[in-house]
Amino acid sequence: MPTPASLESFHAVIPAGGAGTRLWPLSRSGRPKFLLDLDDSGRSLLQQTWDRLNALIPAERIHVVTGTAHADAIREQLPELTGLLVEPSPRDSMPAIGLAAAVIEADHPGAVIGSFAADHVIDDQAAFGAAIEQAVAVALAGRVATIGIAPTGPSTAFGYIESGEPLPVDGAGSARAVTSFVEKPDAATAAAYLASGRYSWNGGMFVTRTDVLLDHLARLQPGLHAGLTRIAAAWTTDGRADVLEQTWPTLTKIAIDHAIAEPVSLEGGMAVVPGTFSWDDVGDFAALQDVGAASSADAIWVDADGLAISQDDTPIAVVGLHDVIVVRTPDALLVVARDHAQQVKEVVAELKRRRRDDLV
Amino acid sequence: MPTPASLESFHAVIPAGGAGTRLWPLSRSGRPKFLLDLDDSGRSLLQQTWDRLNALIPAERIHVVTGTAHADAIREQLPELTGLLVEPSPRDSMPAIGLAAAVIEADHPGAVIGSFAADHVIDDQAAFGAAIEQAVAVALAGRVATIGIAPTGPSTAFGYIESGEPLPVDGAGSARAVTSFVEKPDAATAAAYLASGRYSWNGGMFVTRTDVLLDHLARLQPGLHAGLTRIAAAWTTDGRADVLEQTWPTLTKIAIDHAIAEPVSLEGGMAVVPGTFSWDDVGDFAALQDVGAASSADAIWVDADGLAISQDDTPIAVVGLHDVIVVRTPDALLVVARDHAQQVKEVVAELKRRRRDDLV
Numbered sequence: 238m239p240t241p242a243s244l245e246s247f248h249a250v251i252p253a254g255g256a257g258t259r260l261w262p263l264s265r266s267g268r269p270k271f272l273l274d275l276d277d278s279g280r281s282l283l284q285q286t287w288d289r290l291n292a293l294i295p296a297e298r299i300h301v302v303t304g305t306a307h308a309d310a311i312r313e314q315l316p317e318l319t320g321l322l323v324e325p326s327p328r329d330s331m332p333a334i335g336l337a338a339a340v341i342e343a344d345h346p347g348a349v350i351g352s353f354a355a356d357h358v359i360d361d362q363a364a365f366g367a368a369i370e371q372a373v374a375v376a377l378a379g380r381v382a383t384i385g386i387a388p389t390g391p392s393t394a395f396g397y398i399e400s401g402e403p404l405p406v407d408g409a410g411s412a413r414a415v416t417s418f419v420e421k422p423d424a425a426t427a428a429a430y431l432a433s434g435r436y437s438w439n440g441g442m443f444v445t446r447t448d449v450l451l452d453h454l455a456r457l458q459p460g461l462h463a464g465l466t467r468i469a470a471a472w473t474t475d476g477r478a479d480v481l482e483q484t485w486p487t488l489t490k491i492a493i494d495h496a497i498a499e500p501v502s503l504e505g506g507m508a509v510v511p512g513t514f515s516w517d518d519v520g521d522f523a524a525l526q527d528v529g530a531a532s533s534a535d536a537i538w539v540d541a542d543g544l545a546i547s548q549d550d551t552p553i554a555v556v557g558l559h560d561v562i563v564v565r566t567p568d569a570l571l572v573v574a575r576d577h578a579q580q581v582k583e584v585v586a587e588l589k590r591r592r593r594d595d596l597v
Numbered sequence: 598m599p600t601p602a603s604l605e606s607f608h609a610v611i612p613a614g615g616a617g618t619r620l621w622p623l624s625r626s627g628r629p630k631f632l633l634d635l636d637d638s639g640r641s642l643l644q645q646t647w648d649r650l651n652a653l654i655p656a657e658r659i660h661v662v663t664g665t666a667h668a669d670a671i672r673e674q675l676p677e678l679t680g681l682l683v684e685p686s687p688r689d690s691m692p693a694i695g696l697a698a699a700v701i702e703a704d705h706p707g708a709v710i711g712s713f714a715a716d717h718v719i720d721d722q723a724a725f726g727a728a729i730e731q732a733v734a735v736a737l738a739g740r741v742a743t744i745g746i747a748p749t750g751p752s753t754a755f756g757y758i759e760s761g762e763p764l765p766v767d768g769a770g771s772a773r774a775v776t777s778f779v780e781k782p783d784a785a786t787a788a789a790y791l792a793s794g795r796y797s798w799n800g801g802m803f804v805t806r807t808d809v810l811l812d813h814l815a816r817l818q819p820g821l822h823a824g825l826t827r828i829a830a831a832w833t834t835d836g837r838a839d840v841l842e843q844t845w846p847t848l849t850k851i852a853i854d855h856a857i858a859e860p861v862s863l864e865g866g867m868a869v870v871p872g873t874f875s876w877d878d879v880g881d882f883a884a885l886q887d888v889g890a891a892s893s894a895d896a897i898w899v900d901a902d903g904l905a906i907s908q909d910d911t912p913i914a915v916v917g918l919h920d921v922i923v924v925r926t927p928d929a930l931l932v933v934a935r936d937h938a939q940q941v942k943e944v945v946a947e948l949k950r951r952r953r954d955d956l957v
Binding site: 587 | 900912921928929930933940944
């Protein structure tokens with residue numbers, strides 16, 4: 238697929254981190270969620286993210302930022318990847334995306350970057366591409382854009398974006414100013430959000446000119462900006478490793494939501510464009526079931542229903558339980574009521590307390 | 598422990614058959630319930646049955662009747678066993694016990710035999726022994742005795758024995774005539790039985806003089822009696838195998854309850870003595886939990902409780918489910934709501950339909 242003219246300056250950044258503890262025992266610290274084919278598509282979530290972006294732009298404009306632990310696995314899953322940025326240690330999403338922005342800005346001044354989580358599921362490539370084109374148009378005009386996912390229900394599992402006045406931007410007819418970002422609401426608040434028509438789900442996708450992002454950073458997080466600038470200057474030199482080693486651990490550990498999106502939205506500098514594709518962050522096993530994960534063919538249900546995943550191909554029989562999710566791996570077993578799917582992270586916490594690091 | 602004088606003529610017969618499909622995947626056709634240590638006692642149910650009887654009488658007076666498939670496993674579990682009778686094929690409990698009776702009668706005319714299931718759990722050896730002594734006294738006086746388990750609640754999982762008038766028998770002060778045997782009742786009937794004080798649980802234990810049993814058989818099941826007599830006559834000769842092979846398949850397939858206990862009770866020939874020990878036939882996983890099976894130490898319960906058995910020592914985590922039983926074996930997995938424990942047999946039926954004979 239040829240790159241649309243509007244995406245000529247567009248680069249994608251995929252921060253690939255986070256174990257996904259609520260998907261234990263499928264996801265582990267050494268085998269995180271983004272490396273897994275969770276929806277039986279034949280491609281890992283990272284590979285699907287890659288495919289989605291590579292349908293819009295060439296491989297050399299897709300960058301992945303990850304930790305040392307997963308660099309090899311990512312190279313293996315993405316053989317066409319040339320832009321792998323390896324962090325010495327995890328310092329949340331702002332240093333990761335900021336590093337990519339600074340490195341890309343050095344080679345391509347005024348480029349537009351979009352950051353996309355490595356472990357989300359999105360359906361409808363055409364709608365995704367259309368949203369990106371609008372977001373890039375907004376970014377080229379100087380704002381930081383985000384994509385607001387059209388809610389399909391009053392979910393309490395996601396953050397929300399409140400949209401304000403329409404913005405006059407060529408090529409982004411649906412763009413609106415962002416009034417605020419709000420954290421996961423309770424059920425009543427979520428229902429009110431949905432009824433108002435002004436709220437969309439926050440899928441964590443941010444699109445911005447690199448120089449705009451770095452200017453915001455210089456103003457809002459000057460220490461972080463200085464560190465990233467120092468690292469980017471050394472990036473193509475022999476000094477990269479030394480500078481990374483000295484500087485990276487000093488960078489402020491902060492998410493891009495808190496470092497940029499929230500403060501810039503309060504200043505009127507954020508815009509939202511609508512994403513009408515279906516999207517899910519596959520945050521827990523209930524979400525995994527919703528995105529279409531299938532039970533193993535050997536499963537037997539007697540007066541029962543749910544999802545049964547058997548990694549070692551042994552049959553799973555469930556009797557007299559509804560909405561239950563069973564996940565068997567060679568080394569562990571989880572049985573969880575669908576409506577308690579979020580509490581799976583407590584199992585991982587308990588395993589850590591018991592010093593079963595071999596299992597988390 | 599010396600044999601009490603009252604048990605001088607007493608022999609025990611243990612029919613060891615039945616897979617226990619409601620305890621799948623722990624029990625299998627090739628690894629039946631009676632060979633398993635289900636209550637974590639360190640001894641299989643068969644070994645516990647042996648121990649209970651061997652505390653009363655010497656090993657050479659304990660006989661086990663089983664099929665060819667399990668003969669070797671039984672010899673291994675019971676190295677002191679000398680009286681193993683191997684059936685060419687399963688023909689239910691009456692041919693099994695009748696064969697033992699005929700073989701014992703040939704060597705010990707007028708002996709008393711008691712038959713005891715190989716896969717029940719009994720607590721309180723002293724009370725068990727006391728019940729046997731009364732039952733043997735009743736049997737010596739010419740009746741067929743059974744032991745009525747004092748009910749601890751209105752169970753619908755067991756058959757019941759209705760007792761009638763007291764019987765004057767020396768050494769069996771608590772003996773009463775049996776009015777009737779009744780099948781597993783519904784809950785209301787079970788409650789009425791309990792309230793009446795006249796009903797006890799049928800633990801399937803029968804104690805009788807061998808000549809009395811064989812006389813009843815000759816009258817009630819003449820074909821079966823003739824076949825057993827033919828086999829017993831050849832038992833200590835070179836012709837045993839031939840006669841067994843020819844005759845065994847012709848024997849009526851019938852349980853001792855229907856062949857003897859029910860018709861003889863209607864004639865007034867059955868007596869019941871009380872068993873005040875705790876007893877369970879461990880018929881399903883709910884019963885297994887009740888007899889004290891413990892969850893594996895690695896199990897993790899988050900807002901959950903029940904029983905988690907992990908045969909391959911992998912940890913089992915349960916989240917948001919109560920009264921759930923999880924059983925993991927190397928080749929299968931069962932998750933069952935405690936109050937649906939009886940339906941586990943439907944899983945085994947489904948596996949047979951799917952031709953997974955490797956798993957049943």
